[in-house]
Amino acid sequence: MSAITSPFPQGSAGWKLPYRGKVGMACLIVAESAIFTIFVVAYLFYAGKSLSGPTPREVLEIPIFFTICLLSSSVTIHFAAKFLERGKRGGFLSLWFLTIILGALFMYGTAREWYRLIYEHGLTISSNLFGTTYYSLVGLHAFHVTAGLLMLTIVLLFALAGRVGSEQSARVEVLSMYWHFVDAVWVVVFTVVYVLGR
């Protein structure tokens, strides 16, 4: 009963639209940026308004080394993706692994800093406005790093099992977009917390 032949002209020569994975990830990045913006606004709004308790100037130490780790991981993941595009699985694997290590190092640094803040300075999320906004903002970022590390590890496992080749490079590219976003957020958080907020 239904016509199988289409009444419309056919032909898709020259019709090229963007890759949906990239568009989807870009949208996710826009949405996440909005969430981070709100937390940054709260941080800046409450800067200097704590009624009591430790202040940023007293307790914060600038995490230069771990920041370098995280930002370099953006470089390594970029080249890892490039290697994969050209089919160089070995190069991809080692740089991908290095990215994960650098990300994990950053997480270790955050954990160490929080340990120090809580046990040496008594700064917790309920201490004062600084504590609340600091742990929320840095914690939200750390949560996103963790989620990213999880996804990177899954890809690593697939790659070790030999399943990741140049056909998957578009998807790996999408994941590296996410990782670049996480790093960009850190640049903003770092500036707001360790530079402006002190």
Added chain:
Amino acid sequence: MSSDAIAIGSARETGQSWLETLHEWVTTVDHKRLGILYIVYALFFLAVAGSEAMIMRIQLMYPHNGFVSPQVFNRMFTMHGTTMVFFVGIPFLFGFANYIVPLMIGARDMAFPRLNAFSFWLTAFGGFVLYFSFLGGSGLYGAGSAPDVGWWAYAPLTSRAFSPGHSTDYWTIGLLVSGFGSIGTAINIIATILCMRCPGMKLGRMPLLVWMNLVMSGMVLIAITPLSAAQIMLCVDRYLGGHFFDTQAGGSATLWMHFFWIFGHPEVYILIIPAFAFMSEIVPVFSRKPIFGYPVMVGATVCIGFLSLSVWAHHMFTIGMSSYSNAFFTLTTLAVGIPTGIKIFNWLGTMWGGKIQFKTPMLFCIAFLFQFLIAGLTGIMLGSAAFNWQLSGSYFVVAHFHYTLVGGLVFAIFGAFYFWYPKITGKMLSERVGKLHFWLFFVGFHLTFDLMHIPGLLGMPRRIYTYEPGRGWDLWNLLVSIGAFIQAIATLVFVANLIFSYFKGAKAGNDPWDAWTLEWSVSSPPPAYNFASIPKVSSRRPLWDLKHPEDQDSRYE
């Protein structure tokens, strides 16, 4: 073979058990089925939230009425508002978008079908969490059942000190979860529109419904997320001892207001822009003319998207901002009325010189025009900060936003139902019952929401479970409540039409309205794969070109 492979009730034909059918529906990733799931979900909650409204209106029929206690009443207005915005409005709109957008752009499904399903179930779960509060909200000392903090949940009323128990948490988490579902669907819609259009469908050739859903989804990405962020902060306050909104520790109650309304105002545009989309598809077909001024309609929608992000503090004119802030937000609020008002003129321009057919979808659209005009004008009154100092927090505001949301959005949704029901089910809704539904609802709507402005002008604040007699509010409240009953009856008539026509309605065929966009080129309901072969288009109205090959749109665009 039969192209109705996806029709509901096909189990009878293919010999499936009901369990298998249920399993198919629960695990589906097909945009059409998910669209139907969203719509049915929304219909259910429409009934629930409508009942909550009826409870409130019965309580307010007389001053000092004792129909419900203040605690119950406060839960009713909280749940009514929250449900209508998040579990009726958004699901209806995402449901229609899900169903229609891929068909209109010549695609076989959305860009991410599994994300689509996941987002729907997240939204559904969020609603479940919110309503579980009726059972599980009695936390500490039996304090609180459903949330009773108002749908804006102002701080510090939501802090542990003033809202013990878990009722507020059900509000927070239910909406947080469904918010993530909305973000997922928005990502999906954008990716679908940008990446899956059929050949020849440049952005300038997309139907306006597609454009408007694109803008709406972009707004969802940046408007829902501030609410999610604020809700996470509220959870930190309530559970981790944080001080984001803790005024005792130097926190700010107004910070919550800013975050909420940065979400809240774009949210209402998120709700109304798809209504504009329905208008822009239905009015041309029943005027027998193309939409008047397509490029400006697109431009105005994008404008609204951006401008709506700059008006939020017009909900906060009374909190004591500086005169400069108040003046600024007055300006931006009045300004956003311009692209919105322009659209009304474009729809009138579409009807001008046409041959208007008063089918039920068109009746709802004409009523929309009348009602949205009034709503926009009361919005101008509210946007003027000094006038707002008298009007805000009163029943005038309640009347205004119900005028936009019921008189605008709900009427447009009804129109969309009557217009696309034939496509979705293959059957026509009864015109006679449709007209009865329309007139009943129209009368009830106006009785309620026209008169509701008056108590507001006479000083009646909102969110009060009872009121003092002798202030001049009594008669109006009674009439408003009667109108609510009429609307309830009309909605029952509508649901009856939906059910009855499914079984006994006339067969629709592909194109019952002689329309022009791609969804009318496939069977009703469409096959699972939508299009046997992906079409190529060369104008905004591909079916017009087919039907009038001697006078194609493509020659003029």
Added chain:
Amino acid sequence: MHRTDREKKKGQPSMRQRDTMEWGLVASRVIGILVLLAGICLAAGLCNASSGSENQGPNIFDPRSPNAKSIYQLSSFVLVITGLIFVVVFGLLVYVVVKFRDRTRDAWREPAQVYGSTQIELAWTVIPILIVVVLFLTTARVIHGIQDAPKPPQALSVTVIGHQFWWEFRYPELGVVTANELHLPVGKPAYLKLLSADTDHSFWIPQLAGKTDLIPNRVNEMWMEPEQTGTFLGQCAQYCGTQHAKMLLRVAVESPEDFDAWVRTQKATSIPDEKESAGKHVFESTSCVNCHAVGGTNGTGRFGPDLTHLMSRKTIAAGAARNTHENLRLWIESPDAIKPGSLMPAMKLSDADLDALVRYLETLQ
């Protein structure tokens, strides 16, 4: 861009029914809407009619203070403009619906397919922009006039503290503390400082001023200058919890002499009546004193209203009940009977103690 009417292509099935609307239906619809609108205008007009009687009831179109008048003038201007816009656009809608309805009965043709018109679209963009500019400028003037008005030196200062679910009024220069019923002298500006002890509230007396919110951890200010004596009603206009509905406001505007007399009675220390010492003992020895203050006793609580001059007020429980013997007794015995969900606990006193207490309270003039 125009295209001329064309014949429908032969052979194409016409699946639509030509459903034209009868004149009668169109006319009745238009008339129905106009009747509804007329009714609304009539009602609004009735509300407006201020016959000068004192206790008119709250009505934003009945201003009795210069700032409320200024808002009223602005609102009238806005109403006129929006009314004009409505008439024009609604008129267009009715015209279009009537003139361009499908009337053909045979030889159906599609109408001219018009895509748009730059001139028309420009016109209907520019005109709204002009309207917006005018409205904005008028509004900005009123905002500035009210919010940035300098405080005159002779203004009466009142501090308003919002509580769940009652109003605390303090006159710092006069040394007066009272609750729920604000007294003001006529013709003199009153500057209110607005604070909150718990959640958000909003102070709204429509005839005297626009509303301003009371927000914890924030100081807001507003002013009013009542031009007529009388009692003006209002209530809390921001949802603050369970009994938001019964957080009522009364403003008693009095002649300067009456106001001064009121201030004198408020400042006078109450002379304890020896007959009611039993009731006073009940007050001082139960938890009443945790929340309430009464001059001359050990009660200095501030969680609830100051009761030193309780009987000078016409209502209790923030306007929820008239200040009578029965209501006072009921309120102490079972607050939920009058205001369920208020923060006053049921005191669980014996009948004898309760009666003594009420008799004592009734001596607090």
